[in-house]
Amino acid sequence: MEKGSFQVEVIRKQFPAIHQQVYGKQLVYLDNAATTQKPQAVINRLTDYYTNENCNIHRGVHYLSQQATSAFEEARNTTAKFINAAHSHEVIFTKGTTESVNLVAASLGKLLMKMGDKVLITGMEHHSNLVPWQQLCKAHQGELLVARLTDSGETDLNHFAELLRQSPKIVAVTHISNALGSINPVREMISMAHQQNIPVLVDGAQSVAHMKIDVQELDCDFFVFSGHKIYAPMGVGVLYGKSEWLEQMPPWQFGGEMVDQVSFAETTFNQLPFKFEAGTPDVGAVLGLATALDFLSEFDIQTIAKHEQKLVENTINELKQIDGMRLIGTSAKRAGVVSFVVEGIHPYDIGTLVDKMGIALRTGHHCAQPVMTRYEVPGTVRASFAMYNTAEEVDHFVATLNKAINMLR
Amino acid sequence: MTIKEIQEEIISEFSAYDDWMDKYNYLIEMGRDVPQIDVQYKTNNHLITGCQSRVWLHADLKENKVFFTADSDAVITKGIVNLLIRVYSGHTPEEILEADIDFLDQIGLKEHLSPTRSNGLLSMVKQMKLYAQVFKLKMNN
Numbered sequence: 102m103e104k105g106s107f108q109v110e111v112i113r114k115q116f117p118a119i120h121q122q123v124y125g126k127q128l129v130y131l132d133n134a135a136t137t138q139k140p141q142a143v144i145n146r147l148t149d150y151y152t153n154e155n156c157n158i159h160r161g162v163h164y165l166s167q168q169a170t171s172a173f174e175e176a177r178n179t180t181a182k183f184i185n186a187a188h189s190h191e192v193i194f195t196k197g198t199t200e201s202v203n204l205v206a207a208s209l210g211k212l213l214m215k216m217g218d219k220v221l222i223t224g225m226e227h228h229s230n231l232v233p234w235q236q237l238c239k240a241h242q243g244e245l246l247v248a249r250l251t252d253s254g255e256t257d258l259n260h261f262a263e264l265l266r267q268s269p270k271i272v273a274v275t276h277i278s279n280a281l282g283s284i285n286p287v288r289e290m291i292s293m294a295h296q297q298n299i300p301v302l303v304d305g306a307q308s309v310a311h312m313k314i315d316v317q318e319l320d321c322d323f324f325v326f327s328g329h330k331i332y333a334p335m336g337v338g339v340l341y342g343k344s345e346w347l348e349q350m351p352p353w354q355f356g357g358e359m360v361d362q363v364s365f366a367e368t369t370f371n372q373l374p375f376k377f378e379a380g381t382p383d384v385g386a387v388l389g390l391a392t393a394l395d396f397l398s399e400f401d402i403q404t405i406a407k408h409e410q411k412l413v414e415n416t417i418n419e420l421k422q423i424d425g426m427r428l429i430g431t432s433a434k435r436a437g438v439v440s441f442v443v444e445g446i447h448p449y450d451i452g453t454l455v456d457k458m459g460i461a462l463r464t465g466h467h468c469a470q471p472v473m474t475r476y477e478v479p480g481t482v483r484a485s486f487a488m489y490n491t492a493e494e495v496d497h498f499v500a501t502l503n504k505a506i507n508m509l510r
Numbered sequence: 511m512t513i514k515e516i517q518e519e520i521i522s523e524f525s526a527y528d529d530w531m532d533k534y535n536y537l538i539e540m541g542r543d544v545p546q547i548d549v550q551y552k553t554n555n556h557l558i559t560g561c562q563s564r565v566w567l568h569a570d571l572k573e574n575k576v577f578f579t580a581d582s583d584a585v586i587t588k589g590i591v592n593l594l595i596r597v598y599s600g601h602t603p604e605e606i607l608e609a610d611i612d613f614l615d616q617i618g619l620k621e622h623l624s625p626t627r628s629n630g631l632l633s634m635v636k637q638m639k640l641y642a643q644v645f646k647l648k649m650n651n
């Protein structure tokens with residue numbers, strides 16, 4: 102299929118929320134790593150669903166229920182195809198990345214972890230891919246192994262290899278750091294772990310919207326992401342798992358839909374993917390996710406990636422001109438986010454002032470406090486990009502930043 | 511001046527600024543002039559939680575009046591603390607406890623008031639009142 106050409110001006114028209122004024126100034130939305138805005142198609146999908154199709158799924162024999170059920174299962178196929186999963190039953194719908202990680206930590210943890218066992222992560226994990234593993238290790242009086250970061254914000258692969266020799270039971274790594282922007286060489290890390298038959302979970306929250314994801318090529322055992330960071334509604338996330346693992350793993354939450362037969366004495370569980378989907382899911386959000394993925398699939402994701410990469414490069418080049426600028430995360434392999442501090446100025450002050458001038462960005466620790474500790478900063482200012490951002494917005498952002506810095510110096 | 515009069519004074523000062531930038535420049539200046547907390551009090555014990563930037567607050571009682579000192583690593587936050595200090599410092603614990611703080615609303619800094627707002631302005635006010643409360647109890651004993 103011929104992919105639609107990528108013209109940012111055309112794309113912008115499809116995202117109503119970016120066309121607004123805040124404090125009387127045109128909004129420049131650069132907080133996409135926190136959540137992306139939604140294209141009209143996704144908004145319409147939600148409206149349509151609640152206007153015409155709302156129904157509980159997998160239960161009723163009636164028309165609406167069957168329609169909703171088949172749309173829901175179609176969304177699973179769309180998602181599986183988007184990440185190139187081998188089977189659609191390897192796609193489990195969750196609330197988001199955080200829930201996906203918690204599911205795997207609880208369920209795979211139950212399957213694999215014994216007293217004293219270890220889990221290996223990297224020093225750049227979001228709290229959502231850190232705390233569940235830390236708590237799992239604690240519960241088993243084991244140890245959370247953390248691969249060091251280099252000064253430029255990359256995982257120290259030698260240290261990672263060294264820690265692998267301690268035979269952790271599970272490896273969990275982020276694909277792209279939300280605080281540093283660095284891309285982990287996950288393909289390589291996965292194959293290192295696989296040499297010892299250790300399963301690997303990849304946190305794709307920050308990568309899925311910015312690069313082609315092929316879970317079979319990565320050969321990851323689990324891949325997790327949130328819909329809301331890929332132009333889809335909030336409230337839906339994905340857990341991809343290889344069926345070999347998902348089949349063996351015990352259910353995590355119990356209740357409706359995930360059961361097969363129930364008596365007061367005994368319950369047998371439904372098969373994949375349903376055994377991990379207890380209770381009524383956010384059907385509307387799942388359908389919205391499929392619409393978002395369809396929307397993205399109209400373009401060549403490489404073209405989007407290139408466009409965003411250019412914005413990141415422009416930003417870095419312009420920021421480097423600023424006195425006292427310190428980029429946090431200077432890996433050559435990076436995407437999506439640019440994090441920085443300015444000498445003598447607190448990130449919060451910068452965030453407050455640029456906000457008044459219409460620029461939405463994030464300041465703080467970005468739910469990655471150990472990363473802030475590692476680079477000895479109280480927090481950073483973070484600009485993060487999406488397909489609808491423009492080079493003009495980058496220029497405007499940097500000019501605004503300069504104004505703020507002048508006020509603060 | 512009473513707490514109420516000081517608030518009115520601040521409101522009229524702010525009404526002279528029609529540009530947000532002037533307002534924030536003023537806050538930044540206020541931040542630079544904050545009555546500095548003694549280094550010995552710049553400890554976790556004096557840290558106000560719920561702020562994105564760190565804020566330390568201390569209070570002394572002199573001749574039955576409360577005097578606050580503070581610091582923060584963010585200058586705008588420091589400016590906001592200093593506004594509060596200007597309103598509260600030099601008053602009796604009783605006066606501080608009874609005072610309504612409504613000037614923030616009227617000078618267009620209301621967004622800093624929301625409880626989820628990361629600078630934790632509400633926590634600052636609460637902490638100041640807590641100091642007053644403690645001094646009041648001590649005085650009554």
Ligand SMILES: Cc1ncc(COP(=O)(O)O)c(C=O)c1O
Pocket residue numbers: 134135197198199200227229230275277278279304306307327468
């Ligand atoms: C790398 C990373 N992992 C996990 C999460 C958590 O995602 P969610 O809050 O959607 O569960 C985020 C979101 O900020 C993230 O950036």
